[in-house]
């Protein structure tokens with residue numbers, strides 16, 4: 545008779561970062577799709593995960609769909625940002641994407657909206673560690689906060705001005721996903 549909570553979670557990140565694979569891995573085994581096709585536009589999935597009843601929106605990272613994202617911002621409870629930790633060239637593009645998202649007025653209004661990062665594809669030899677990815681995204685820097693309050697500097701959980709957490713993940717085996725989902729569950733319950 546545990547607490548259950550309905551939550552709308554946005555999965556964002558550039559194309560090819562592993563969003564669809566992660567969502568598929570999180571779903572109950574019988575609902576998984578063996579072959580994932582790249583997401584175009586926005587895919588919506590409903591499933592339960594531990595004590596959460598999730599609606600997951602897979603937001604394609606392809607720029608031309610970006611104008612669709614805003615409609616989902618106003619009623620989301622958490623953001624999962626998926627990063628291809630092997631894609632050194634596009635990490636700065638991902639950072640721009642994240643910055644645009646977090647500066648949106650609907651997201652700014654939700655001051656405690658938690659953001660979970662998956663530094664995905666951690667199984668590949670050339671991947672950056674979660675700590676390195678956090679550094680590359682400059683998650684602990686005050687510039688994330690509108691107005692750049694210096695009081696956030698140096699606090700590893702407050703650079704974004706909201707709760708955040710990063711874990712390395714392998715979407716194929718599921719390694720690392722539980723840790724992240726556990727964190728987000730704690731934020732939501």
Ligand code: GDP
Nearest residue numbers: 559560561562563564565664665713714715716
């Ligand atoms: P999306 O565009 O963000 O939805 O990305 P997909 O889920 O379609 O994944 C893009 C590609 O990366 C696919 O070929 C996946 O099989 C692969 N992929 C996703 N996650 C991982 C991972 O953790 N490790 C490895 N090696 N490949 C992954």
